[in-house]
Amino acid sequence: MASQILRMFVHMIRARRILLIGNPKGYSIPAIAKELPGNGKIFFCAEVPYLGVNSQEEFDYFSDGKKISMRVGPVADTLKALHAEDEHFDIVFIDADQRNAVQYYSFVMDNHLLSMDAVICVENTLMKGQVYLENVSDENVLAVRKLNSVINSDPRVEQVILPVQSGLSLIRRSPVPLDTVVESKTEVVKDDVFWGCNQQRILERLRLDGRVAYVTGGGQGIGRAFAHALGEAGAKVAVVDLVLAKAEMVACELSLKGIKSLALAADVSKPEDVQRMVDAIVARWGTVHIACNNAGINLNSASEETTLEEWDKTFNVNLRGLFLCCQAAGRIMLNQGYGKIINTASMASLIVPHPQKQLAYNASKAGVVKLTQTLGTEWIDRGVKVNCISPCEPAFQCTFGPILRTVDPTIVTVS
Template identity: 85%
Template sequence: MVHGRFLISPAESRERFLPNKQNWHECHKTARVTVGLGVQKGSGALSEKKSSGDWVGSSRRGDMPGGDTMGCVIPASQALWLGRKEERKQEASECLAGQMEKAAPDAQHLADMWQEPGGETPMGSIAENLLKAQEIALNDPRVPEQLKNYLQKALLVALGLDPYLVAMATSKRKVSPAHGSRDAGGTKARVKPLQEDTSGCLNGKLIKQNDKMAPSHIFRMFIHLIRARKILLIGKLKGYSILAIAEELPDDGKIFACAEVPYLGVNSQEAFDYSSDGEKISMRVGPIADTLEALHAEDEHFDIVFIDADQRNAVNYYSFVMDNHLLRMDGVICVENTLMKGQVYLENISEENVLAVRKLNAVINSDPRVEQIILPVQSGLSVIRRIPVPPDAVIESKVLIRDDVFWGYNKNRILDRLRLDDKVAYVTGGGQGIGRAFAHALGEAGAKVAVVDLVLAKAEAVVCELNLKGIKSIALAADVSKPEDVQRIVDTIVARWGTIDIACNNAGINMNSASEDTSLEEWDKTFNVNLRGLFLCCQAAGRIMLNQGYGKIINTASMASLIVPHPQKQLAYNASKAGVVKLTQTLGTEWIDRGVKVNCISPGIVDTPLIHSPELQPLVQRWLADIPAARLARVTDLQAAVVYLASEASDYMTGHNLVIEGGQSLW
């Protein structure tokens, strides 16, 4: 029995349904069974060939609720007997309801679930035998009460109803900006029951409990689900399992395997050397804390981090990964051995390793940055992800022509082409307003971001925000009108991250005055920042990009380059932004044949704190009357544009002025 499903033993299934030995062996080899929860009665999941006694399962789409399930091949010895008699089902229901009434409030629900077919697993056999043992114990007055209690606890574990699993399965929580992995800060968590099958099945794929390769099966499934490219392994994993994981990675994928001492055998090393996938594996031997520090210094970022809980400093490794952003924003941490073969359930245990695993589970559960669930497969597998939920999935359309449109350019689907993974970007004027929004957008798309601002404290505040999302970022102070400041920030970024792929030149100022009253000082100050500073940034970053043969430059212009906004008077600003557009067009045509694309974005009137100043607030209603969209632009209206212009998806665009103004320039 597993999750309330009654099973028959392999011996019984053999005796009842396979009349001869030959049929038994044939069926053992070929039977196909759909494994999962809630198989519909009469769905065809199993059918009987009465003439031969063989049982044949089906993995047809539609056999399961939702019409889309995964079939897997298992021996017929583990096939479910769908034709069991009504009295057997009734006996099962009464047994479960009677024994579980006091222990679990949802016993009747489980009893009802017994009426539906399931799939036999080692855990199911354990649960069935525990039920039999408990029945004997309850009917024998000589059995000590303590033994009965232990049988009940063991049964709860086998059913997946143990309070420890439920308590450690965290759901969404309210996240406070101030948090740490060691102090939950009183954050309240809503607890959800464990929904996964305790049988050792993950997403319908049967994992036999004694299968030594089972961890790699699970890990490969995670790699596929989150499209991982870079993986960190902390602790021991069989060499062949590492290679199996590497095989699932794309050609540019990488595994960093960290261990205190060498542990790969000769056979594993030979397999690495023989396989082309072995090139994806980097073994890091030595103190793991030092290895993690080195990876942090190298600014490595991982899609999946695997940690073996059965090691002394597992808590420290988890904390380091989270605190230093080694895990990508939408990455996953998998922790093995979190149940220590069931030892974490035991009371009054003093073994150091078990206590350490309990502590690790508690630390993760109290970390408000993540949610976790513990799967009782193998010795326990915790799956941990950051909050919030990853982006929505893409729904694909069916097409017939299998070209780049069908497969995606360079085998990358459109959203993948918008990714900026491992790209290096900077944003000037990044401490507030549009620049802050650009920094967040580029970081969320995968880039490392240098936030540049005249005021360092503003840049640091934005970097703090990015760090909370797990985005690699640094804060730099600079006056872009000074050549030495511009060169310094470029040199600093290249020294830190090796290159610059994306230059977002956004710094600008606006000093409103009537044309006849505009002083030369005001004119020069406006042009020094808006045009001179932008030119200096384009030139310094452009040299890096031209040398490497690729780069994206995005300049912030303005709707004022197209029309004369009114009623405010801003001659110097309008003229400087018109200059930005012409500079962008010139550089865009000069540099595209050397791999550097230069474009600009012209926002309309953007709703920033400046707009709500006493000087400008009276003008808002006048502006709204001139905007077909009937509202001011939000900084978030511009984020997708900067990601597009920074990505490979815009490689054929250069010298373009992308206007985002709600239609204002058309009236």
């Protein structure tokens, strides 16, 4: 049961670092480690080894064993060592019926071992109701009662107790009251830097909940990554691609994550396709807030051999199509007084990659930068921000490594 609860908490708060204090009976450390991201870590500290696992090497045999750091020995010493290593944790799990649980809790709180939104889970805080009985002499019950009293009287935290098995307390820092005065030696700090603009933390301000976005060229590569990123931030995402099956594949991926998505086919070089795309999005979700104009092609041919057909086809998609999308989405955004347009240019708009031969591509992407600058300048005062990014193509990363390190790989024109 404890293992399932911990795994759920890890998922809910997106925990990366976990501290387990005490006797590990009843839950599976490897199962919890499986919920962590690749850079996650569980620090397990106890007086005795874990269920016969006597060394770190034995944990390493598990598929996620590298995420587990076993610290066997006096827990107080382990906590001091973790503090000296400047560790901090998203979840701290404590067994309440340990004789030194109060000291462990106090050390964690007093020495700032908790990350900003961390949760402390304390198990066995009800002891099947025994903590509320009078004339109890059992040492474990008295220890739990003392710990509960310390937590209840700690003004730094607030808690709830879940009636799960022998009781599970969930503890977090108390929110800072808005009328709290934070004093320094020279002045009172009480501004948007401390409280956050509109009393929102920075990651909350980056959320896209309620926004509607589309991504052209969304069936693969950068466009697919755009679609996932926007969706994970909370936006509804229309995945647009020349090939409907590719768009549907990405939309399916998004739906598996619980992201509202729509798959559309469109040739962005055709005005009627672009308008149909925008109309379909508006019909489904009412508007467009974010436009990622990412569709592009590169036909790769030597300059002296580039045909007019190749030139026209490249410009029709990379520049004409991007203009049509900006214009169609921009009309909606200008009407509502809000919008974000992100165009995909290329490092090839800033340098000439060699030995790649792609005159039409380079010139079209340079046009994307100038188009973006122009629209951004025209529309910024009307609530629409137009920017472009200039990714580095893998094909010339090696050739131009020294140059790329001296050139900003993004162009953000008007914010």
